[in-house]
Amino acid sequence: MTITVCPTPEAFDRTAAWRIIAQMLSKPSSVIGLSTGQTTMGMHRIVSDIFSGHPFDVSRITLFNVDELTNLPRSYAGSCYTMIRTQLADALGIPDERFLMPPTESDDFALEARLWEERLAAAGGADLQMLGIGLNGHIGINQPGTPFESETWVSPMDPGFEARVRRETQVPPGTELGGLTRGIRNIMHTRRIILIAKGAHKADIVARAIRGPVTTDIPASVVQLHPDCEILLDAAAASMI
Numbered sequence: 001m002t003i004t005v006c007p008t009p010e011a012f013d014r015t016a017a018w019r020i021i022a023q024m025l026s027k028p029s030s031v032i033g034l035s036t037g038q039t040t041m042g043m044h045r046i047v048s049d050i051f052s053g054h055p056f057d058v059s060r061i062t063l064f065n066v067d068e069l070t071n072l073p074r075s076y077a078g079s080c081y082t083m084i085r086t087q088l089a090d091a092l093g094i095p096d097e098r099f100l101m102p103p104t105e106s107d108d109f110a111l112e113a114r115l116w117e118e119r120l121a122a123a124g125g126a127d128l129q130m131l132g133i134g135l136n137g138h139i140g141i142n143q144p145g146t147p148f149e150s151e152t153w154v155s156p157m158d159p160g161f162e163a164r165v166r167r168e169t170q171v172p173p174g175t176e177l178g179g180l181t182r183g184i185r186n187i188m189h190t191r192r193i194i195l196i197a198k199g200a201h202k203a204d205i206v207a208r209a210i211r212g213p214v215t216t217d218i219p220a221s222v223v224q225l226h227p228d229c230e231i232l233l234d235a236a237a238a239s240m241i
């Protein structure tokens, strides 16, 4: 595990963007896992900007996001599909055949989870995962207590986040919302992981995840066991390690 600390949030965004671009250039058939949220918006914008100014070959690049919301329309601005499409995939011109995402609506999410993993495997398996970390240490949508051997599944959402999604989507009250997320085992099978965090609000959980014991109480702590993992932080997120 290596730790890289960037002096400012802007330097973090640039460094993370270049990690993504370097992966694309060094292996033009890369399968790259992204994360949505505040942490990744800046890096996605920079990758898009660099690509539009200096296009490079992405004709064999496959993208996916580590998780997706369920039981709401894919066109909802907060769906992971739509966020990654608008933030990055459209700018790179990546078609849906190489943007591997499960549907947001289905009668059988267990089947969708299996099909998603099969498509990722058929594309060659994930080369890189840019992995966000939640304030409670979640990765993807795998909340504390999720077994490390979990396979891609529908996890309950964090209640605060769920309340916001409900307000924004106006889904009927009876509709169960969840998150289809790659399991911890699937995430760990990615060839290379970059755990990313910025901001002082992440400092405590980052320190506990990478300096504390490996425990299912903090799902992100599992990355300590990964053979090729970088922890990429801005100075604020690194302030307690």
Ligand code: GLP
Pocket: 035, 036, 037, 038, 039, 040, 066, 067, 131, 132, 133, 134, 139, 140, 141
């Ligand atoms: C959500 C996403 C995760 C992401 C996390 C951190 O839970 N499902 O994939 O890593 O938020 O988000 P933020 O970067 O906004 O803190």
